[in-house]
Amino acid sequence: MERLRLPAPTTRRLLIISALTGGVVIVGLVLLSASGTVEWTDAVQLALTTAGLAGLAVAVLLVRRADGKALRIDQRVKRNEAALAQLRDSVRALAVQLKETSAGQQAGVNTVVAALGEDRAELAGQTELLKRQAKALDAQRSTVDAGLAEVKRSIEGVDRAVRDQVVRALRARTEYNQVEAMIDLRAMLQPRAPMPRLRGWAASPDVIRLLVERIAADRPKLVIECGSGSSSIWLGYAIERFGGGRIVALEHEERFARASQDLVAAHGLDSIVEVRHAPLTDWQGQPWYDTTALDDLSDAGLVFVDGPPEQTGPQARYPAVPLLLPHCAPDAWIVLDDTVRADEQQIAERWLREYPELTATSYAAEKGAMLFRRSTS
Ligand SMILES: C[S@@+](CC[C@H](N)C(=O)[O-])C[C@H]1O[C@@H](n2cnc3c(N)ncnc32)[C@H](O)[C@@H]1O
Numbered sequence: 001m002e003r004l005r006l007p008a009p010t011t012r013r014l015l016i017i018s019a020l021t022g023g024v025v026i027v028g029l030v031l032l033s034a035s036g037t038v039e040w041t042d043a044v045q046l047a048l049t050t051a052g053l054a055g056l057a058v059a060v061l062l063v064r065r066a067d068g069k070a071l072r073i074d075q076r077v078k079r080n081e082a083a084l085a086q087l088r089d090s091v092r093a094l095a096v097q098l099k100e101t102s103a104g105q106q107a108g109v110n111t112v113v114a115a116l117g118e119d120r121a122e123l124a125g126q127t128e129l130l131k132r133q134a135k136a137l138d139a140q141r142s143t144v145d146a147g148l149a150e151v152k153r154s155i156e157g158v159d160r161a162v163r164d165q166v167v168r169a170l171r172a173r174t175e176y177n178q179v180e181a182m183i184d185l186r187a188m189l190q191p192r193a194p195m196p197r198l199r200g201w202a203a204s205p206d207v208i209r210l211l212v213e214r215i216a217a218d219r220p221k222l223v224i225e226c227g228s229g230s231s232s233i234w235l236g237y238a239i240e241r242f243g244g245g246r247i248v249a250l251e252h253e254e255r256f257a258r259a260s261q262d263l264v265a266a267h268g269l270d271s272i273v274e275v276r277h278a279p280l281t282d283w284q285g286q287p288w289y290d291t292t293a294l295d296d297l298s299d300a301g302l303v304f305v306d307g308p309p310e311q312t313g314p315q316a317r318y319p320a321v322p323l324l325l326p327h328c329a330p331d332a333w334i335v336l337d338d339t340v341r342a343d344e345q346q347i348a349e350r351w352l353r354e355y356p357e358l359t360a361t362s363y364a365a366e367k368g369a370m371l372f373r374r375s376t377s
């Protein structure tokens with residue numbers, strides 16, 4: 001059987017029990033005195049005694065309770081003191097440790113500072129050395145720069161000299177080519193009167209020889225020339241020498257048309273060369289020879305495009321192919337002069353792009369020339 005366990009009597013419970021006991025005794029005495037069982041004086045005496053005993057018990061309990069409290073406080077104080085002492089010891093140990101660490105660190109710092117001091121001194125020495133070396137290098141660089149400038153000047157001088165020589169050689173070659181072509185032309189065609197000048201405003205001997213070669217090879221029945229002048233005379237002689245064709249030279253300026261006609265007459269070429277005055281008129285927004293001058297022309301085997309002059313407008317010679325091709329033989333040759341100029345190069349590109357029946361060969365003439373061949377088959 002399980003034993004009944006009463007809770008441990010605390011001071012508070014003992015106080016309550018004492019008060020209740022005292023109260024019960026007093027109530028009992030009052031009842032006993034009221035019933036006459038006990039004399040009221042005895043009852044009062046007993047009640048006072050009981051009250052006194054209860055008061056004493058309460059006092060004892062209060063003292064005990066206060067003692068308990070004091071004991072607990074005392075124990076807590078002691079525990080706190082012990083914890084404090086422990087904390088103080090830890091702080092002391094920490095302080096000692098810190099002191100040792102800082103001493104170690106200080107020693108380290110001292111070593112580093114000392115090492116740095118040595119390094120600084122060494123670095124200062126090296127810096128000084130480097131400065132001296134940089135100064136020496138500067139001096140050397142000035143010498144090298146001066147040398148390089150001298151070499152550059154010499155190279156430029158050599159370059160200039162080589163360029164001059166190349167230009168002179170090319171010029172000499174060009175001059176030679178023109179003289180050679182002129183000798184050829186004179187030997188081949190044997191003019192009957194003084195010939196008008198070539199080069200400058202007129203075509204150069206090399207391109208005239210190219211045209212004469214074509215006449216000699218193909219013997220065209222009709223040659224159309226855009227721009228009259230010296231070339232008209234040389235081509236007239238070529239037609240006379242190699243075949244029975246004729247030349248129609250278009251000329252936009254009346255005075256030059258007359259001058260060319262005079263030349264033709266002076267060389268006795270009137271039956272071969274016809275200079276037609278064809279003033280410039282508008283064709284699709286650009287000036288070109290009046291196309292009524294072309295009406296009776298057909299089957300031209302050779303066209304020499306040497307006009308209108310460039311100052312008459314951009315791509316001044318472009319209309320030659322669109323307007324003359326219908327008057328040309330299916331296998332006609334077209335020679336465009338002055339292709340060293342960008343304008344003429346663009347004209348050549350346009351012709352080739354727009355007229356697939358044409359093929360072209362560049363000719364290394366003094367002013368540049370392009371030889372186009374028409375092939376309709
Ligand atoms: C590039 S030049 C060449 C003419 C021609 N194909 C020749 O080679 O002699 C073109 C223009 O020069 C002009 N010209 C013709 N005779 C000239 C002369 N004696 N002096 C200056 N210009 C002339 C004409 O207007 C001609 O159309």
